[in-house]
Amino acid sequence: MSGSLSRRQAIDAVTKFKVAATATDVPLADLFGINVFSKSVMKARLPKNVYKKVAATIDEGAPLDPAVADAVANAMKDWAIEKGASHYAHVFYPLTGFTAEKHDSFLEPDSSGASLAEFAGKTLLQGEPDASSFPNGGLRGTFEARGYTGWDVTSPAYILENPNGNTLCIPTVFISWTGEALDKKTPLLRSQQAMSKQAMRLLKLFGHNDVDTVVSYAGAEQEYFLIDEHFFYARPDIMTSARTLFGAKPSKGQEFDDHYFGAIPDRVLAYMIDLDRELFKYGIPSKTRHNEVAPGQFELAPVFERSVLAHDHQQLMMTLMKKVAERHGMTCLLHEKPFAGVNGSGKHVNFSLGNGNQGNLLNPGDTPHENVQFLVFCAAIIRGVHKYGGLLRASVASASNDHRLGANEAPPAIISIFLGEQLMDVFDQIAKGGATGSKQAGVLELGVDSLPPMKADPGDRNRTSPFAFTGNRFEFRAPGSNQSISDPMVAINTILADSIDYLATELEKATADGTEFNAAVQKVLQQVILDHGAVIFNGDGYAQAWQDEAAARGLLNLRTTVDAIPFMAEKENEELFERYGVLSARELEARKDVILEQYALCLLVEAKETAEIATTMILPAALRYQGELAGIAANLTAAGIDSPTPLLGELTETIGALTSALATLNAGISGFHGEGELEEATYGLETLIPAMAAVRAAADTLEGQVADDLWPLPTYNEMLTIL
Ligand code: ADP
Ligand code: MG
Numbered sequence: 009m010s011g012s013l014s015r016r017q018a019i020d021a022v023t024k025f026k027v028a029a030t031a032t033d034v035p036l037a038d039l040f041g042i043n044v045f046s047k048s049v050m051k052a053r054l055p056k057n058v059y060k061k062v063a064a065t066i067d068e069g070a071p072l073d074p075a076v077a078d079a080v081a082n083a084m085k086d087w088a089i090e091k092g093a094s095h096y097a098h099v100f101y102p103l104t105g106f107t108a109e110k111h112d113s114f115l116e117p118d119s120s121g122a123s124l125a126e127f128a129g130k131t132l133l134q135g136e137p138d139a140s141s142f143p144n145g146g147l148r149g150t151f152e153a154r155g156y157t158g159w160d161v162t163s164p165a166y167i168l169e170n171p172n173g174n175t176l177c178i179p180t181v182f183i184s185w186t187g188e189a190l191d192k193k194t195p196l197l198r199s200q201q202a203m204s205k206q207a208m209r210l211l212k213l214f215g216h217n218d219v220d221t222v223v224s225y226a227g228a229e230q231e232y233f234l235i236d237e238h239f240f241y242a243r244p245d246i247m248t249s250a251r252t253l254f255g256a257k258p259s260k261g262q263e264f265d266d267h268y269f270g271a272i273p274d275r276v277l278a279y280m281i282d283l284d285r286e287l288f289k290y291g292i293p294s295k296t297r298h299n300e301v302a303p304g305q306f307e308l309a310p311v312f313e314r315s316v317l318a319h320d321h322q323q324l325m326m327t328l329m330k331k332v333a334e335r336h337g338m339t340c341l342l343h344e345k346p347f348a349g350v351n352g353s354g355k356h357v358n359f360s361l362g363n364g365n366q367g368n369l370l371n372p373g374d375t376p377h378e379n380v381q382f383l384v385f386c387a388a389i390i391r392g393v394h395k396y397g398g399l400l401r402a403s404v405a406s407a408s409n410d411h412r413l414g415a416n417e418a419p420p421a422i423i424s425i426f427l428g429e430q431l432m433d434v435f436d437q438i439a440k441g442g443a444t445g446s447k448q449a450g451v452l453e454l455g456v457d458s459l460p461p462m463k464a465d466p467g468d469r470n471r472t473s474p475f476a477f478t479g480n481r482f483e484f485r486a487p488g489s490n491q492s493i494s495d496p497m498v499a500i501n502t503i504l505a506d507s508i509d510y511l512a513t514e515l516e517k518a519t520a521d522g523t524e525f526n527a528a529v530q531k532v533l534q535q536v537i538l539d540h541g542a543v544i545f546n547g548d549g550y551a552q553a554w555q556d557e558a559a560a561r562g563l564l565n566l567r568t569t570v571d572a573i574p575f576m577a578e579k580e581n582e583e584l585f586e587r588y589g590v591l592s593a594r595e596l597e598a599r600k601d602v603i604l605e606q607y608a609l610c611l612l613v614e615a616k617e618t619a620e621i622a623t624t625m626i627l628p629a630a631l632r633y634q635g636e637l638a639g640i641a642a643n644l645t646a647a648g649i650d651s652p653t654p655l656l657g658e659l660t661e662t663i664g665a666l667t668s669a670l671a672t673l674n675a676g677i678s679g680f681h682g683e684g685e686l687e688e689a690t691y692g693l694e695t696l697i698p699a700m701a702a703v704r705a706a707a708d709t710l711e712g713q714v715a716d717d718l719w720p721l722p723t724y725n726e727m728l729t730i731l
Pocket of ligand 1: 225226227228229296309310311312358359360361368480481
């Protein structure tokens with residue numbers, strides 16, 4: 009399909025689009041959770057004592073009693089079959105960041121030749137998919153294929169629908185035969201448990217002896233692009249690499265700021281409504297939807313949940329976003345930077361700590377200076393982010409997110425904290441010896457009597473900060489749109505476990521020495537702010553001045569994945585993960601290798617695709633046009649007309665540039681090598697990236713020179729605006 013043909017087809021799809029009323033007979037609210045084997049379904053279907061045990065594991069992290077498995081499996085099977093399921097699948101989250109599932113039928117033939125629906129407790133508890141085809145970072149040889157999936161009772165099973173039949177999906181963890189984590193879920197569960205243990209210890213010091221658990225909550229705002237599917241199929245670069253490897257910047261991009269929060273196009277809104285209905289069925293609490301900054305870019309934010317559940321929901325949400333888009337003739341792009349020079353997509357991870365009895369532990373109240381418990385948790389975060397900024401940076405590192413971090417749409421690679429004016433002021437007072445007051449929120453004077461008075465927050469927001477306090481939670485803005493929230497949440501939970509442990513220990517020591525509790529708190533808060541205040545930055549994170557200042561403050565600036573990932577396995581990080589039982593040194597090392605390997609592979613695939621498209625699509629188009637121009641020039645000369653040749657001259661020059669850049673790229677691809685993952689990744693960074701950039705520069709210049717009807721690829725303008 010040529011670029012111009014795909015454009016005509018996409019325009020056709022848009023102009024002929026009619027909003028189809030999709031099954032509006034069931035109100036949205038009635039759909040919520042209908043596909044979920046939720047606590048209420050369990051309560052109705054399980055013997056009371058079994059239900060109680062399962063609920064205690066889900067709500068309070070109590071150890072799972074394996075004896076309940078048979079009863080749960082039986083109830084789950086009956087429910088699933090009533091819902092039209094013929095198969096079940098253990099769903100797990102391998103280190104690729106994707107979601108994996110292996111399906112098995114419920115039906116097993118019995119001796120009489122009839123088939124029986126079987127689903128025993130042991131099948132629910134444990135599965136055994138072949139682990140050899142998933143990345144494991146050297147934790148096991150390819151010949152040692154055994155891997156196990158284990159039922160994660162804290163995340164509810166659900167029915168995945170397909171027009172041809174349904175499947176019961178059971179969220180699981182995925183471990184090797186030697187018991188090492190091969191997935192993103194196991195460390196998330198471990199880090200939640202570690203954080204909870206330390207947080208309960210700290211809460212006890214504040215007199216809360218009745219706490220069963222402290223939960224980390226996550227609410228992930230998901231940005232994404234939609235393009236018409238005709239464009240997708242006409243762009244082999246998007247098909248293989250999920251992003252455009254070519255494309256000149258459109259003459260009108262996002263300069264006018266006319267897309268953000270703009271009226272949502274009908275076709276997109278129809279998609280969003282359909283998607284919300286799907287998400288609701290799976291109990292995913294989708295809440296906010298709006299246009300994002302770039303044309304063709306949108307955002308979806310669900311209500312926050314326990315971070316372990318939010319993780320599973322996030323993974324399913326990404327799958328559904330793509331699936332539902334197909335139903336609407338569109339492709340959903342989750343890549344961090346599908347279009348160069350256009351706003352990229354992130355996944356801001358909002359997080360807080362709390363539980364049923366305490367509520368949100370990051371809620372400062374109206375007078376934060378008096379809310380000592382809040383200040384201690386806040387200080388734990390400040391300390392953790394300062395001490396382990398490099399680890400947080402590594403937790404969001406990937407080839408695709410490298411395009412985004414530090415560009416003008418996402419925080420820089422320097423990890424700092426934004427506290428806002430009110431909290432900053434409280435901590436300033438603490439640093440000077442004690443806080444006595446909190447700046448108060450104002451009332452906004454609108455000058456119109458008919459409008460109600462509006463309250464201003466005590467501090468503004470800062471969109472340039474990677475780690476911002478936003479009133480009752482922190483927002484980690486560096487994670488990429490396509491990544492699993494596990495890595496950032498594991499890092500956050502673990503550094504919190506460490507910092508809370510430190511604070512609790514200091515307070516215990518001080519009070520054991522006879523210091524009065526409040527005085528001990530003041531002292532430890534002051535110490536934290538003196539030791540770690542350098543990580544607090546309320547200014548413009550996009551400015552060059554911050555790069556210089558951050559360096560002077562000794563903050564790390566790990567610009568690329570190749571800089572950040574080796575840092576992940578540094579001694580102090582290794583000790584941190586081991587101390588809290590989140591990842592063993594071997595597991596951490598394996599993860600480091602997998603990320604670097606994925607990085608190098610991603611660049612290699614992109615480099616090959618760049619070479620192929622340049623050779624088989626762009627160069628031929630340019631040569632055809634060159635031939636056409638040369639023919640015209642010859643005819644004009646023959647007719648005695650002075651031929652206007654600058655076009656031909658310029659085109660010929662760019663073709664020369666493209667050919668030579670291609671030769672360099674091809675040499676780079678053939679020379680791809682490395683002794684180990686780090687060397688390969690470094691080769692990709694230093695050799696393949698610049699070689700691809702040179703090919704692209706020449707090709708993008710050609711886009712402005714070659715006749716539009718010959719140009720083989722849909723343009724940025726078309727893809728971003730024909731929706
Ligand atoms: P923004 O103005 O930052 O774009 P959104 O409304 O798009 O805000 O998203 C905010 C996200 O933060 C939502 O997912 C929301 O559920 C989540 N959130 C709100 N309160 C908390 C909290 N206490 N803990 C964790 N996440 C929260
Ligand atoms: Mg938002």
